[in-house]
Amino acid sequence: MNAASNPNSVNKVEIAHRASFLSNTSQTKDADGGYENLFIATRDGDAATVRHLLLQAPDPTTLANATRGCGGDTLLHTAAQRGHHLIVKATSASVASKKVWSPLYEACLSGHQLVVRELLAHGANVDCVTTEGWTPLHAGARHGHRAVVRELLAHTPNTRAANGLGWTPLHIAARYGHDGVLAELLAHGVDVDAAGVNGATPLFTAARNDHRNVVAMLLAHGASPDAAVSDGRTTVHIATKNGREEVVRLLLAHGADVHVATNAGETPLHTAAVAGHAGIAAELLTHGAEVESLVDDGRSPLHLATMNGHAGVVRVLLADGADVDIVDAHGASSLHLAAVHGRPLIATEMLARGALVGAGKIGEKTPLYVAAYFGRVDIVRALLAHGSDTAAAVGAQRLTPLHAAAQFGHPEVVKELLARGADLCATSDSGATPLVLAMRSGYKDVAALLSAFGEKMVAAAPAAGKSPTAV
Structure with a gap:
């Protein structure tokens, strides 16, 4: 290769020409407080010119250690950042630096192996740290620079240095999936x-980010x-939460505990139920996960899957024998929770599996009352089709589902209940009928609906040989 084809190779005439121009200003600080022209040659990788200027300088070491601007970059920083190892080799400057990031750290971060080698040969501190506790080994690991990491490892036994988060270089490599560095x-x-500050291991970090290799x-x-972080979650928990099914399989194949619970009592199966990962739920059950395990508030995986609307997980749990009628610490069954959160498909699935329409009571409230209260007309319809009692009065006020639908303005629910024989004249403990509650709450459409239904009842009573009922 000739000189013309190599941008870093210049002939003697060119060197003399550039040096002649630059030498007059190479030791003169610019307005920025640095040595601009020398830095330009360094930036451009012009090793010959840099070498010439340094040799011509009265004090080469001082010049080479001069900084440019408020950032504190020396010639070595600039050369290290850009991978100009010949310039690094040419300078006799100290490899120490007042800047937080040393030239060695800069070279490791940028992946310049030859620069790293030169700096280490000049006595650079391989274990220097930034204010955040990062070493050159952390820097090389961060961007997957395997050759740089290999170079560093040949000079330091300190592979366990931890940064401010307690992360070692292995954590960093695991976090970013750099298997070569690993x-x-x-x-x-x-x-x-x-373990990091919160207890996270490299495995936990890799699993969270789906780095299967x-x-x-x-x-x-x-x-x-099974190593756990501060809240009790293990690697299986975090892989499950993030839907890393292949990672979960790997962990289970290596004996991960499917029964381990967090500080709140949540097993990996609970986590799968909340996140909606049916495939992982099935995998956990295959490995012996307890389908009826309860978190601190008494909720099972089925409760949690229902609340979050994950029908696929619900089917997996039911197929494994989950109890559809089990209640939580508040007395709520899965049907109650389906009604509260508006999950009609799940409610239908549970009813098809034999869920009891009266199982569990939240303050004596039946699933039908709860569905009427929230206006879940599809769920009301399904519950009525399975024999729910429209007359069941709940609480100290003795309110029926029709009272609830009227009070909270759900006309479609009112229609369904009336069509199934709900008592229009049922009175609460204070003597209020559904019509009274609708009027008090300002739901004129519901009040009109109830009044019209009452009028039909009155008109139909004589023809049926019955006494009219006052509404």
């Missing part, structure tokens, strides 16, 4: 179960799948 670190005997490598090197 292989280098694992070959040097790193702690595979090192990294997860497999860590497990093969003995990482514990």
Whole structure:
């Protein structure tokens, strides 16, 4: 290759020409407080000119250590950032720096192996740290620079240095899925179960971000799948939450505990139910997860899947024998929760599985009352089709489902209840009828509906040989 074809190679005439121009100003600080022209040559990778200028300077070391601007960059920082290893080699400047990020750190972050090698040969501190606790090894791991990491590992045994979050270089490699860097670190005997400030291990970090190769490598090197973070979640919990089905399979194949619970009593199956991952729920059940396990408020996976509207998970749980009538600490069954959250498909599924329409009572409230209260007409219709009692009065006020629908303005529910024989004249403990409650609440359409129905009843009574009922 000739000089003309290599941008970093210049002939002697060109060197002399540039040096002649630059030498007059190379030691003169510009308005920014730095040595602009020398930095330009360094930035451009012009090693020959930089070498010439430094040799011509009265004090080359001082010049090479000069900084440019408020950022504190020296020639070494600039060369390290851009990978100009010949310039690094040419300068005799100190590799120490007042800047938070050393030239070595800059080179590791940018992945310049040859620069790293030169700096280490000049005595750079391989274990220097930033104010956040990051070492050059962290920097190399962050961007997956395997060759840089290998170079560093040849100069330091300190593979367990932790940053401000308690993360080691292995955490960093696991977080970003750099399996090549991971292989280098694992070959040097790193702690595979090192815990960060919140207890997260490299395996937990890799699982959360769906880095399956990294997860497999860590497990093969003995990482514990059951190590927990501060709130009690294990790797299986976080992989389940994020829907990492393949990762969950890997963890289970390596003996992960499906019964382990968080500080709030949540098992991985609860997590799958909340997040709606039916495939993972099935996998957990296959590995022995308890379908009736309860969290601290007494809710089962079926309760949680119902609340969150995950019909697929509900089907998986029911197929595994989940109890449709079990109640939580508040007395709510899955049917109650379907009514509260408006899950008609799930309610229908449960009724088809034999759910009792009167099972459990939230303050004596039946599923029909709750559905009427919230205006869930599809669920009301399904419950009535399965024999729910329209006359069941609840609470101290003795309110019926029709009272609830009238009071909260749900005309379609009112129609369904009346069509199924709900008592228009039922009175609460204070003597209020559904019509009275509708009028008090300002629902004129519901009041008109109830009045019209009452008039039909009165008109039809003589023809049927019955006494009219006052409304």
